[in-house]
Amino acid sequence: MPATTHPEFNDQTEALEVAKAFASSIHGKTILITGVNPGGIGFATAEAFASQSPSHLILAGRTPSKLTASITALRTKHPATTYHALEVDLSNQASVRAAATTLLSWPDIPQINILINNAGIMNLPHRTLTAEGIELTFATNHVGHFLLTCLIMPKILAAAEAEAEAETEGNTTTTTRGATRIINVSALSASIAKMRWSDPTFAIKNKDLPVSEQPNYDILRQWGTPDPEERSYVPVEAYNQSKVANVLFSIGLTRRLLEKYGVLSLALHPGIIETELAREFSAEQTAALEQMWRVRYGSYRSLGAGAATSLVAALDPGLAVGVGERREGKENYGAFLVDCQNV
Template sequence: MATTTEFNSVTLASDVAAAFPESIKGKTILITGVSPSSLGLATAAALATQAPKRLILTGRSADKVQAAVDELKSTYPDVNYEVLLVDLSSQESVRSAAATLNRNAEIPSIDILINNAGVMDIPERTLSKDGIEVSFATNHIGHFLFTNLIVEKLVAASKSSQGPVRIINLTSFGHQFSPIRFSNIDFTKIAAELPEEERPELQKAQFFYGRDWSNDAYAGMFSYGQSKTANILFSVSLNHKLRSYGITSYAVHPGAVDTNIGRHSNPAEVEHALARAKELGFAGGSKTREQGANSSVWAAVNPHLAPVDFVESLVKGVYVTDCAVSDEGCADFARNAMYAERLWNLTEELVGEKFL
């Protein structure tokens, strides 16, 4: 059996799953954002190799989710598959999906929740049906609301499961480009008009992408970055609020993977960023989808991971990349316990409901 020290950036997700079969066999696992050729499908396929009891797969398109299920069934026919339709940018849709799942008596508990879905680099400032900037609404608020509405199923698993009960939030290195703009989450102000601690990392973004955004109120890279910072802070809060149940949460950066999430990105800017990443010694865009799914699986099923450390104001152990915990890879503003609580309170206001 492989040990954790053998895993690296290019380890196949299926090899990670094979190292921890006891954490997967017979478990119920929910993955958001599953469609053909997606990172979510690669994650599901890796987990399916170790005979989970049930994989619950979500997406906006019934046809795309069903196509993913059909692909999985052709190789892993003994797994039970459930399709759950949800548009994470819509709070109404999220509440409906959560209610459907909660009513399903055949699914009394969920052992692992992988919040994988996301949008990236939306070119024009766009608001969701609820009047919230769409990257923040989809990547953060949708997952925040969905997770909290079904959390009792994870709590139920924690009371009976012999393996780890985990909540994984997919984040990105892109979080480095923007803290949470608490005073202006919808991007109507340029950076100079924001409090200093809320300003995007303009110089860092210009270094990577070769463009100056200082006079732009909105930029897809910064809206994405803010939402990815929110994913990490959400994991920080979940660890704090659910630790009495033994439920842990990690925020995972999968690396640069060629999937449909980058369909809105400017190709020239992406090439510039990959070149800069290679200059700094990063792997660039070399990951396949099965390699990109490795850290999600590792964080979800590795029973040897330490809980997040809250001893200091900057928490440790929450950010995962390349099958390893990486405090140094996480911006300070994304692992600040005070910011995590502030974001939790703000998000509760935006969804009109208190949790935990």
């Protein structure tokens, strides 16, 4: 298993501390982060990167006013970086395609060194399908990121090619394999949830699914869901499925891109942070979940601590070592980080 180079980093480590530790991997780079708004871990992630003078920082989100506020705040503290706002609604494929076309047209952004797929929604109270017939949580948290990543891949591959050329010419003292990265912010629920392959839109009752696809009913009850066997759409399970997809996406990207192009993809759990992600929770759900979190996790972590694992995933060179090898007959393609460490 790939190991991190800072085993002392943990659940209390702040993103700014991680950025300082890997400053040379940030300086002069172009970084794209989705889901950036003041008060969220996307902003904390952007602020940590901005502290070490990347060349370009692209902030993507669906609300122009929040992007403007984020850029204003970052530029005030870190004026050396050039900031770009990219408006995109990840649940809308036309919007994603338009955003990708815009980004690909920017002549001053020839490459993207790091992509952080951070945006997400959770706990939508009612089953909703997009214009393409995709369940809204899945469309936003996974499909939108999948499409955006694929569409802007030419600039990601351009970054990997530039890194390899620099290594060949002797302009770097470290290997560049895996330096260009695509990071998918998942959740701890990915370790206990399943993909609903036969019914991704939640049209069938859980009890009528193949046994291998039925959710963990005990977990759903802990989240305040009565009679989960009799339900088809369960808001938290829609979120959980999208988070499993984030991990599978990272594994698939690494399998396809690392050996051929030098691009590495990792997934992670950022921790339990009090953000707008919980804005759809009812008062009863919030109370139940806060009780569960206090028992399991103690307390919420800060935004900076919530962003720290994304920084480790994006920057730590140790996480590229050994990926793609076969160990004990199994392919070592995946990596999932929790509390700034690979698990």
